[in-house]
Amino acid sequence: MKTLNRQDFLGKNYPTRIIQFGEGNFLRAFIGWSIDILNEKTNFDAGITIIRPINTDFPPSLNTQDGLYTTIIRGLNENGDKISQSRLIRSVNNEINPYKNYDEYLALAQDKNIRFVFSNTTEAGISYYENDKVNDKPPVSFPAKLTRLLLERFNHFNGAADKGWVIIPCELIDYNGDALKALILRYAQEWQLPTEFIQWINTANTFCSTLVDRIVTGYPKDEAQQLEQELGYHDAFLDTAEYFYLFVIQGPEWLEQELHLDKYPMNIQIVDDIKPYKERKVAILNGAHTAMVPIAWLCGLNTVGEAMQDDDVREFIEKLLSEDIIPVLDLPENQLRAFAEAVTSRFQNPYIQHQLLSIALNSMTKFRTRILPQLISGMNKGYISERLSFALAALLIFYRGQRFDEFYPLQDDDIWLTRFTELWPRVGNTLDSKEFVRIILSDENHWEQNLSKNDKLVDKVALHLDAILQQGMRESIKSLK
DSSP states (O other): OOBOOTTTSOOOOOOEEEEEEOOSHHHHHHHHHHHHHHHHHSSOOOEEEEEOSSOOOOSOOGGGGTTOEEEEEEEEOTTSOEEEEEEEEOOEEEEEOTTTOHHHHHHGGGOTTOOEEEEOOOTTTSOOOTTOOTTSSSOSSHHHHHHHHHHHHHHHTTTOGGGOOEEEEOOSSTTHHHHHHHHHHHHHHHTTOOHHHHHHHHHHOEEOEEEEEOOEEEOOTTTHHHHHHHHTSBOTTOEEEESOOEEEEEOOTTHHHHTTTTTSOOSEEEESOSHHHHHHIIIIIIHHHHHHHHHHHHTTOOBHHHHHHSHHHHHHHHHIIIIIIGGGSSSOHHHHHHHHHHHHHHHTOTTOOOBHHHHTTTHHHHHHHHTHHHHHHHHHTTOOOHHHHHHHHHHHHHTTOEETTEEOOOOSOHHHHHHHHHHGGGBTTTBOHHHHHHHHHTOHHHHSSOGGGOHHHHHHHHHHHHHHHHHOHHHHHHTTO
């Protein structure tokens, strides 16, 4: 069986117009995949050079396969049909390790055809490293590496206004484009680079903040041999991902045409502000996950897929989204409902076994950031959501650490683990449920306000908590229908 290479697997080559910092599974099944489709369906005609952001030999370089790799996109489509689609990605031309080939790295700045920079160097990648210097070969941090590359381009083209780049980071931090630009300007100042260069950064380059959304499950170790038999070749870089994807880019209107999005429809949106889209994702996708975990787990279920196959749990989640979360969000209702339908479909993806306990990590903080805003929005309008307050009660019971006759590990900040360990043995003995709830909700450091001052909220959560303890989780959620 042949390994992928461009001699045996002939196809179109594209001139390098994109620099991509990061060689990981996510970018390959998200950016590389998207560019490959645009190349095929339009005359975008853009190849990618990948920059390895850290000095490591693992995973091996994509150069071993001439940049070729296969994506396997699997899940439920818009009609609810189970699908699996393979695509041989030809958009990546090569990979450069700047620690070993620094001159080749800097030479990219001299290529007049390069227009875009994408990145995903993990959340820690957009960060400041005080020891980075302009003469390092290369600097350690990603922002410093990019600053040096931009300086090379500025010098080579004598500060030409039309030689700036469109820089589109995909790291999972708020307003990642703004954060990256701020660090580049900081290095420029500290390295005492010319004022003209700083002006060029500000005027000739476009920094876009983004929201990215796709579950990428990466190399399918247990299925690789079977998949390779079906494909007819060996691919050490097989990359699996869910069917759904969303790419929201905060940028100028002309970017839609530059990316050729006006010529082929993709779920890539150019917007003025990513904030409402981030709020939508956090509230609907992440919020549903956080609400689901304690309820489904305490019903005896173990994965998201099992939860969505369970009539009681699925109905609770669907109504939570439709009646308790969507009405308080600030986007057109049709967009919110379409996104919610996509989320519930993604939860039912038969190719992904998402363990509930793995999602449960730091659930107290997740509740505060993902669900509490919607609960408070309702309270500000004069009502307390039954389902959102029920989800809070379920979460508190989850931190008892016991399902039926079994005990399970809890993962959260020590302060919460200690507090629940001390409080739960007292509930029903020296501490009634209402006082227990009041103690939890009074933590201003965590909730960023004293929620226990709202007596109606305390009463409602305590009422749900007593019902779950007395009737069990399944009977309790049935009573909410």
